[in-house]
Amino acid sequence: MKNNQWQASAYTEHAAFVSSMATEVVSLLAPVAGESILDLGCGDGQLAEYISAQGCLVSCVDASPSMVSAAKARGLSAALANGNKLEFSNHFDAVFSNAALHWMLDPEAVLEGVYRALKAKGRFVAEMGGQGNISALLKAMTDVFSENKDFGTFNNPWFFPSESDYRRLLERTGFRVDSIERISRPTPLASGIEQWLAVFADSICADLNAQQKKRFFTQVKVRLVGTLYSENDGWVADYVRLRFKAVKDSTD
Ligand code: BEZ
8 A cells, every 4th residue: 555645735735624623632632841742643743833832842753754844844853754663762751643643554563662652651642533534435435446446446544443442452552541532523624525635545546547536536526525515514524533641650
């Protein structure tokens, strides 16, 4: 499966909701001045910039060179890293992540890396897509692939766990789960469904030519107009969040 080719400028323009709807997870993080915090999958760095402005020492990592450049352009310390292979050890008071963990398909490896990166008593606070996230969107995309045999196989690039599955993963890694909840959060797409697909389904379309991509966008849109579009609200995606706080109680 190919990776999403993120373009930070398109992300900032068409996916501003990713940061603007993250108020609750930032509140759950409750950053305290002086703390050392890792932002895992920092995107364009908007939330890291806010956390940094609270007086924290923020380190950003992302798998996309374009996002790392965008975060650096905000004056943040940012580096390219694969979330499945974090190399920090006993370094951070907190690890924070918003809308990124569902792109990392080896959750055990991610959690081991996060656990190792934290100091004793450190916390992991994150929000990601939870079970049922974008289910209408996913169904439309898979249906369009199965009806267009020339598109090849549909590869789902995301991992949307249930609370119980993710709690088990956290506990198996050694975390104590302070809170975990799954929340339905319909998400208005101000730039429309095609821009959402262009930004987020890039890896799904990686092997399609320009004509096939256009057909994919059109057919997905036609399938979803009855469920995700209304005259009053425009396009609203069927997001479901998994939000949690987990603590590293031990010193390992
Ligand atoms: C999400 O934040 O839930 C998400 C974003 C893009 C694609 C899939 C999920």
